[in-house]
Amino acid sequence: MRYLPLTDEDRAEMLAAIGAASIDDLFVDVPEEARLSGPIAGLPLHMPELQVERELARMAARNMTAGAGPFFLGCGAYKHHVPATVDHIIQRGEFLTSYTPYQPEIAQGTLQYLFEFQTQVARLTAMEVANASMYDGSTACVEAIFMARRITRRAKTILSGGLHPHYLKVAQTLCRFTGDRLVALEPRLAPGRPGDDLAAMLDAIDEETSAVVVQNPNLFGHIADLSELAARAHAKGALLIAVVTEVVSLGALEPPGAMGADILVAEGQSIGNGLNFGGPYLGLFATRERFVRQMPGRLAGETVDAEGRRGFVLTLSTREQHIRREKATSNICTNSGLCALAFAAHMALLGERGLRQLAQLNHARATHAASRLAAIPGVSLLNGPFFNEFTVMLPVDSRPAVRAMAEMGVLGGVSLARLWPERPDFAHGLVVAATECTTPHDIDLLARAISEVIAQ
Amino acid sequence: MTREGRPTSPGGAAPGRPHAPTFTGNRALALEEPLLFEAGRLETSGVDFEAVPAHESRLGGLARKAPIGLPGLAEGECVRHFTRLSRQNYAIDMGLFPLGSCTMKHNPRLNEKMARLPGFADIHPLQPQDTVQGALELMHRLQDWLLKLTGMAAVAMSPKAGAHGELCGMLAIRAALDARGDARKVVLVPESAHGTNPATAAFCGFAVESIPANIRGRVDLEALLARLGPDVAAVMITNPNTCGLFEPDMKAIADAVHAAGGFVYCDGANFNAIVGRVRPGDLGIDAMHINLHKTFSTPHGGGGPGSGPVVFSAALAPFAPLPFVEEEAGHLFLVEEENAAAHHASAFGRMVAFHGQMGMFVRALAYMMSHGADGLRQVAEDAVLNANYVLRRLEDVLSAPYAATGPCMHEALFSDAFLDGTGATTLDFAKALIDEGFHPMTVYFPLVVHGAMLVEPTETESRARLDQFVGAMRALAARAREGGAGAMKAAPIHAPRARLDETRAARTPILVWQPPAADRLAAE
Known part of the structure; x- marks a missing residue:
């Protein structure tokens, strides 16, 4: 088996070194009735690379590609x-096969590109800080709703009918269990402004409102000025969560940060990442500096080493599950690091x-x-x-x-x-x-x- | 090289050789690299486009007004920038990466090649399903593998990572309880659990209570049984646990939890130890996530993307979230909101937009097919063999708190007791290991052991690599014992950076690049 370096001779000698008579001796804690005596039935046995390639190529050929x-x-x-350079960069083994940068002295490559990525996202969206990525736009969106609740200590969120319906369903699914109250406006196909419900949202904001969620451009492609909505939300003590599912639009459109958004979440797939039938994608998450301690997800930050040289580390981790456990801002651990690298490299090429x-x-x-x-x-x-x-x-x-x-x-x-x-x-x-x-x-x-x- | 991987003649890196400062700060192949924002220019681009055709703007007066501030690099400079950064990273491709509970095994390149086939990489999630039958076939095949390997009844494919899978599993438990009008609130979590477990349970609105470990490093069965009752919704357990030990009472625990009306969630992070040898379904588990980026070798990518499908028992299967793939008469289709009523009426909802991590599904299936049912069984055996080999070759010089209880599974746990009185800490030891050319093991986790060091070599390490690692660990232990703690505190000295000041980073966070003050003034 091509991925396994141990030989039978190695195995025998190692068992002897351990003092075990057989490999079964190492599984003694498994109750007898749960031990399988051989390969699981109904699954094929190992295959050469060529055979795997043939079988998967057959499946791939059944799909109609973009x-x-x-x-x-x-x-x-x-x-x-996506320029060829991007795929080359993300396939470098030092990036592809590294882990979360918990040992910063030997992970400066990952940490520096995450710092660059955070800066790119903050500038692109005209927000002050951005995190090191979320799973995708839809999960970032529901995390933003929870973050707004932590900041405002209110539980009601109003969602525009122009929001991607999958994003809405993800939010509805999770909020059913967390006690967050969602008011989802019905989408309307008004000629000239499909999915635009700014007027209805302005009316709906009240003193119990934690946040309003609005997608721009919305699902129907309509674009709007969110400034008035932001002003009304702020006047009532609520936050504006802006959602962007097509980040290329930010190369042409006024960014949410300039229109008063407090939290920006986006699907970053368009820069550097392929369609991939829906995943892996790249959640972007940006906010104002004053809210950073309520932000979910990893953050890379600048510091110095013992010799005074600039370096980068994961920081503010007291927000995170591995330190704070049940009091964390989110349960997120693994994120979309390599997709963030693809974004950073593509954006560095574009400028x-x-x-x-x-x-x-x-x-x-x-x-x-x-x-x-x-x-x-x-x-x-x-x-x-x-x-x-x-x-x-x-x-x-x-x-x-x-x-x-x-x-x-x-x-x-x-x-x-x-x-x-x-x-x-x-x-x-x-x-x-x-x-x-x-x-x-x-x-x-x-x-x-x-x-x-x-x-x- | 000697048997333990030491050079047989003195190499170029003789200790004590003075480091003459260089003009650039570089040292031959050790290259410094500025930030993109320092090196790039706003007017530079590494991408050429065709001319933008004449068109009437329809941006409705919402065109961007201010500059964005995104520097660009010519293509060659971009390749260099990221190549130079990459060389400041340690990676599995370079050497042993024994990070406990993370399963850093070899990432086969076939899987990368397969995931890049246009038939998988270049299809849209909302294409008509007749045009993506091959993609659905692949998902269906992977579902079948996961169900057979775990002996469970159903699988949710969409969760994006392990913690997301935990969330999925716990929501299914909540939904099942809600369906029978049961408002149980308490989730029991062993104190050795990953931080994601209590974070997830709390996220779902459960009250988390900790269950102690016994002196054998396993869940204290008596304490757990005593706590079970009508308020306990679920037990979240990791098996093999984070001490690298199999929970021998798993079935008894599951039976007791079920008898008390609760459910059993299993954190599947350590599935690599038992894949092909034990099916979680035979242990009474109700839900378990599978980290495709651990057991099934999809690359960690510096922290993601991952993929965390969740398998369910028959009791929880009706509540699994949308979407997933079903087959009828050779036709494959997604079970989504619109057809859920006919196929899956009790689904608790949707975890993500679209259908999950397709790119990871392709890689995982390529890996499963390569190994086959026989090879995966060998994976577990070799992973466990390698870990036990490390444990037994180090237990006399390190402190292995549970070594006397019998073999470990796929990871070997040590405490810092062997460093008592030396002045060195687990962190110092880990940083010294960096200078030896290894990625450190997981440190200070699990919390049940003081100064924990958790070593997971995985099955893709050769005996020679393990011997070299063991040799380095023994040498470091000896150095600590012989008064070398002071030098260890200065480690690493050969890494791209010396120890970094994490306190400073957290106290005055700098999370985005800012131009130097002089430049900002000039710009104004």
């Missing part, structure tokens, strides 16, 4: 081009100039796609302002339309019925995302496919 044709899915996961170009290119492709689709008879564009994602209403049910387009080789978007099967009024809605990977020809093929499914 890169194989026109591709327009978004809604919290985006197809972007300010590259990020702005990338964002502009995304926006240009999306405006092109939106105009093109809106010109199809029977198709209406719901959005006023948007970044790289927008919602159209088809004259037919969008879910079968998406399936029919897939048969034509076009992955044409996310049907709202996939996300809200319980909302018949959403059945015709289709969310379309375009990125730098989208070509004008892809947009032609999408327009043609939509026209065809409408005609069918």
Whole structure:
């Protein structure tokens, strides 16, 4: 077995050194009735590398990949081009096969890139501090709700209907058990501003409100100015939690920190990380400096070594489970370190100039796609302002339309019925995302496919 | 090299050789690297884009106003920046990484290659399910492996890491209790447990009570049985436990907890010791998370991403969260909110957006298929053999509090008693081990042993590596005994950094880079 270096001779000699007659002697504490006498039935025996590769390649070939044709899915996961350099960097064994940097003297590589990552995230979002990552955007979002409750000592959170429905379900699942009260507004597809419920949120904030949660751009692609919402929340002693599921948008849009957000959570997958069928992804978490001790997750901080040289360590760990146990701010331990490295490396390659170009290119492709689709008879564009994602209403049910387009080789978007099967009024809605990977020809093929499914 | 890995002739790194200062601060291959924010430029980019086509902005007046402040690097400089940083890290690829309870085993590169197949890496979680049958097949296959290896009834695939899996398991227990109108509030946690256990139980609204260990390093069965009652919702237990010992009373504990109306959660962090030899389902466990990034070798990546699927007993299976994969007549589909009523009506909800850590699923399945049912059994045996070998070769010079109770499982626990009177601490010992070219063992955990040192060599270490490690440990113990504590307090001296001031970092936190004051003034 290629991963096991011990030979039978080693094993025999080592058993002798230990003073055990057989390997079974080392498992004496296992009750007899629980000991298995041989390999577990119903599972294959060991395989050569080539055979594993063949079998997995067979499964992979059954999937239709985003890169194989026109591709327009978004809604919290985006197809972007990741430079080859990024994958090279994250595959370096010193990063890939290291552990959480608990011994900082021999983990400065990890700690320094985490410090750089935190700084990148804080600047990108215009917040003051950011942590070393969370699992993903959805889990970061519910952690933000809990953090707001710790700060405000209030238990009611208002969630915009423009929030990704999976994020809402994750929050509802956990809050059912923690006693946090969620007021989730129903999403509305108002023309010109789908999913925008700023007015309703302004009305809903009261003295019991801990936080308001609003996604920008929202699930339908609509973008809004959150400043008034932040001001109203603050006036009532509540916090604004801003959610971003497409971080490339921050290269073009006013950042949540500049609009008064107190906590920013984001899905960082778009920078440096592939689609991966939903994971692993990268939760971004940023806040104001005064709230840092209520923040969940690891933090890298600057310090000096015994010789006075700059170095980095994990810090403020008295917030964390391995020190504080049941009084920790979160139970999180493992996070998304390597995905944060991919983000940091991709962002270092892009720089300010590259990020702005990338964002502009995304926006240009999306405006092109939106105009093109809106010109199809029977198709209406719901959005006023948007970044790289927008919602159209088809004259037919969008879910079968998406399936029919897939048969034509076009992955044409996310049907709202996939996300809200319980909302018949959403059945015709289709969310379309375009990125730098989208070509004008892809947009032609999408327009043609939509026209065809409408005609069918 | 000698049998214990010592150079047979003096090498270049002779002790006491003066370190002449260099102009750069570098020392040959030991290269210093500035922060990205010091080296990069706002106008530099390492990515070329096609020209942005003419378009009418539809940003609705919300275009970004102020500069962002993100420096860029040309591609070559970027590769260098991160390569130079990488060389300041220790890693499994470089040597023994005996971090107890973390299972730092070899990470096969086949798994990396497979996870990067476009058919897995380049598919969107919301694609029509007919277009991702291969991905669903892979998840279904992995589910099958996990269920057969554990002998359990159901599995939740979505939890993102071990602690997230614990949360998933404990929420299922809460949901099962709620379903029968039972408001039990207390969760019993042995004092040797990982910090995530009490943190998770508290997160779910349970009151945590600690259960002591007995003098054999196991859960005190009498104390546990005495505490069971109608207010106890669950016991969270780690088996093998964090002292590296199997809990021989596991089945008796489970039976008693069940008889008292509670559930048994098992922290599966140490599954590597028993995989293929013991099925948790045969021990009466109701829920257990499996760290794919431990037992099944998906890389730790400097702290993640991980993956923590949770297996459930028949009693808890109905409450497992969405989504997971089912098969009907050769067609694979996700059980999600919309079809849950027909397939899984009591699910307690959803833990994450989308379906879990697909990239980790591919790696774990590639690893399982490579080893097979026979190889995984050998994994557990070699892991346990290696740990016992280390234990027996060190017990005469270190202090092994439970060595007399019999063999350990996959990790060997030592206390700091052997350092009494030497002036050296567990931390000093660990830092001195860094200078010997090893990553230290887990220190000061578990809390039940004073100055704990927890050594988990894993099955992928050769006997020669273990002998070298044992030799270094014995040499350090001798040095401490012979008055070398002062030198150990200065360790590490050969690492990229000497000991770092953690107190200072926590007292005045610097969590993001700030330009030097002079630059800030100039900018204003």
